[in-house]
Amino acid sequence: MLVERYEEDVAATVVAMLGPSAEVDDVAQEVFIRFYRALDQFRGEATVGTYLTRIAINRSLDALRRRKRRLARFLSRDDEAARISEPALDADQRLDARERRRLVHRAIRALPPKHRAVMVLRMIEGYSTEETAEMLGLPYGTVLSRLSRAHAKLKAWLTPYLKENATDA
Amino acid sequence: MKPDHHERLLRLLQGHLTPEEAADLRREIDRSPALQAELETLRALHGLLRTTVRADAEEALAPFFADRLMRRLTPAPQRLAKTSPEEELFSGLLRLFRPVALAGLLLILGFAAYNVTLSSAYDAAPSTTEAVLALPPVTLATAYEAEL
Numbered sequence: 001m002l003v004e005r006y007e008e009d010v011a012a013t014v015v016a017m018l019g020p021s022a023e024v025d026d027v028a029q030e031v032f033i034r035f036y037r038a039l040d041q042f043r044g045e046a047t048v049g050t051y052l053t054r055i056a057i058n059r060s061l062d063a064l065r066r067r068k069r070r071l072a073r074f075l076s077r078d079d080e081a082a083r084i085s086e087p088a089l090d091a092d093q094r095l096d097a098r099e100r101r102r103l104v105h106r107a108i109r110a111l112p113p114k115h116r117a118v119m120v121l122r123m124i125e126g127y128s129t130e131e132t133a134e135m136l137g138l139p140y141g142t143v144l145s146r147l148s149r150a151h152a153k154l155k156a157w158l159t160p161y162l163k164e165n166a167t168d169a
Numbered sequence: 170m171k172p173d174h175h176e177r178l179l180r181l182l183q184g185h186l187t188p189e190e191a192a193d194l195r196r197e198i199d200r201s202p203a204l205q206a207e208l209e210t211l212r213a214l215h216g217l218l219r220t221t222v223r224a225d226a227e228e229a230l231a232p233f234f235a236d237r238l239m240r241r242l243t244p245a246p247q248r249l250a251k252t253s254p255e256e257e258l259f260s261g262l263l264r265l266f267r268p269v270a271l272a273g274l275l276l277i278l279g280f281a282a283y284n285v286t287l288s289s290a291y292d293a294a295p296s297t298t299e300a301v302l303a304l305p306p307v308t309l310a311t312a313y314e315a316e317l
Contacts, residue, residue: 012226016218024229032238104221124218126183129176135305148175154218157212162213 002073016059016120054135064113107157119150
């Protein structure tokens with residue numbers, strides 16, 4: 001069955017975009033519902049997996065917009081900026097697996113959604129720059145620059161953990 | 170690092186370069202410690218992101234995702250009697266678990282209260298643990314009085 005075959009891939013895309021939360025299940029359901037409702041428009045130019053990933057990215061961006069609107073009701077701009085610029089982890093801290101995962105998601109969450117979408121498709125899903133540009137409707141150069149910025153930020157936030165990982169290994 | 174370098178290193182890691190391009194880049198990396206360090210960081214970061222997201226994706230969806238989805242996609246009149254036996258069992262157990270857990274908790278609290286009331290009959294003032302678990306008060310002296 002198509003859902004069982006792709007549910008984990010769709011979940012991975014949505015988790016990467018939103019972080020682990022109860023919202024992931026809802027957005028993943030929306031993705032498949034959208035897919036089934038748009039089946040007549042699916043012309044087979046892309047694979048089903050690619051088509052679902054594209055829908056998952058768009059639904060996740062919608063969910064992030066909704067989340068931002070909700071947050072805006074509670075936080076002033078300054079509060080939000082302070083939250084985002086908070087360092088992702090303490091270099092001296094020894095972390096267990098769950099804590100590491102939480103910090104990785106915190107670092108991903110600190111990226112602007114547009115950069116995050118590029119990073120997820122390119123670095124997590126493994127699509128090429130050309131495919132990413134096509135899926136997001138962006139010029140090739142924009143994908144490159146957004147990915148470069150996202151990578152620089154993630155590297156700065158997560159390098160202490162990468163070093164710790166190397167020491168553990 | 171320039172976006173172009175980053176892109177080439179990422180392509181190398183993901184196997185998106187032609188054999189000739191990959192060989193050229195590997196020669197370039199061999200000559201440059203900065204590129205070597207960058208490749209290692211990128212490899213570690215790439216692995217970390219993928220493993221983290223995959224691990225969380227396995228736990229992200231609530232049980233019976235496909236069944237629930239199919240019910241949402243099924244028109245309302247056809248929705249009746251569509252739940253699978255496994256899902257029925259799961260939701261039945263879930264319904265059963267809550268009252269059982271509540272009854273267990275009440276039972277434990279009842280025992281604790283009973284023990285506390287009972288412990289007031291002892292002469293020596295018991296500690297909270299002794300009172301809750303209904304343990305007799307034991308001092309060092311009484312412990313050594315045991316018959317050997």
